[in-house]
Amino acid sequence: MPIFKRNYCFLNYLIMLISFCIPLVSCTTKKEQTQEPIIMMRHDFVIRATDYPVQKAFLEYPVYRGPQNKNILERINYHIGPESVLGRTVDELTKDFQDGLVPFIKARGEIVYFTRSFLQVQWTIDTMGAYQNTSTSMVLVELENGIPHGPESMFEDDLAMARFVSDRIIPSVEKQLKAVYQQHPEVEPVLTELGIPLPYGPDDLFNLHVADNGIYFIYTFKFPHSYASVQPEPVSVFIPWVELKPFTYEGSILWRIYQN
Structure with a gap:
């Protein structure tokens, strides 16, 4: 192959390599x-x-x-x-x-x-x-x-949103609680009488974690202090933006986050 042709091929390869690398460097720099x-x-x-x-x-x-x-x-x-x-x-x-x-x-x-x-x-x-x-x-x-x-600037109806989340999260809450009662059967009568697990309501919507494609809603058990040693870790459930959209409204904080 003639020298000028080899140099031309190498130059094309170099241009392609530089074009590919520049976006990678830019992304890394922006992230930092x-x-x-x-x-x-x-x-x-x-x-x-x-x-x-x-x-x-x-x-x-x-x-x-x-x-x-x-x-x-x-x-x-x-x-x-x-x-x-x-x-x-x-x-x-x-x-x-x-x-x-x-x-x-x-x-x-x-x-x-x-x-x-x-x-x-x-x-x-x-x-x-x-x-x-x-x-x-x-x-x-x-x-x-x-x-x-907070939730007041996220959801159109906090009560409806809480009911929707409750249906998703309470089964996992009850499963966690069942495991506690299996290990510590002596606490079940007292906690049951106290209404544990407490229902998931609008106030619980304050305990949420915004993510890239949706929200993690978190349930905390709120055991009495005297039973804190057996209290399970909080339970979370992820609900994607596509399922949250009917509960929010145009111009809300969530709408602005996920429409961008």
Whole structure:
């Protein structure tokens, strides 16, 4: 083969290779850039109380540092941070621990959904009184204006949505509960008398996790503290956007998330 023809073929191959690689590099760069506005803050506290099995507590949460103006950034970080979720600033929590109080053992905010328009953080808080207890809460914030959103801005009829989710999630809840009663039959009469499992209702819609193609709805058992040691892990059920669409409305937060 003549030299110029071999060079021509090689040049074509090189152009094809470069054309293929450029999109890959761009995607990787964009993905890394979406993580840059988020930093994690951690604070450790000494537990002065002598009747606790641990000597330290910690607080960990994300801080958003995006392109928005100062007021909006403050609003976003207020809603996803400890002041809104725990009702205390870091300075106030520090003083609480110094005074011998133990508001929590672990409190952690974790990002579960992050796009250009929305940020959702799941908080998990471990406390200890007579019994150890774990609670979770979700915060979904619109990044354009720093406004938090709950079910009221997602679904047209919260009661209808809750009934739909209940039909999907309660069978798994009952299965989990049955396993508990098999291992601990002594707790069944008391928990049954207390109405466990509690029905899934509109208030439970606040405990949801937005995903790319739908929503994870989460059921927490809410056992009395004295039975927390046998309480099962929360149950979740995924419902895709196509099934959620009839329960939302045009212009709602969910509509905007999944239409983009």
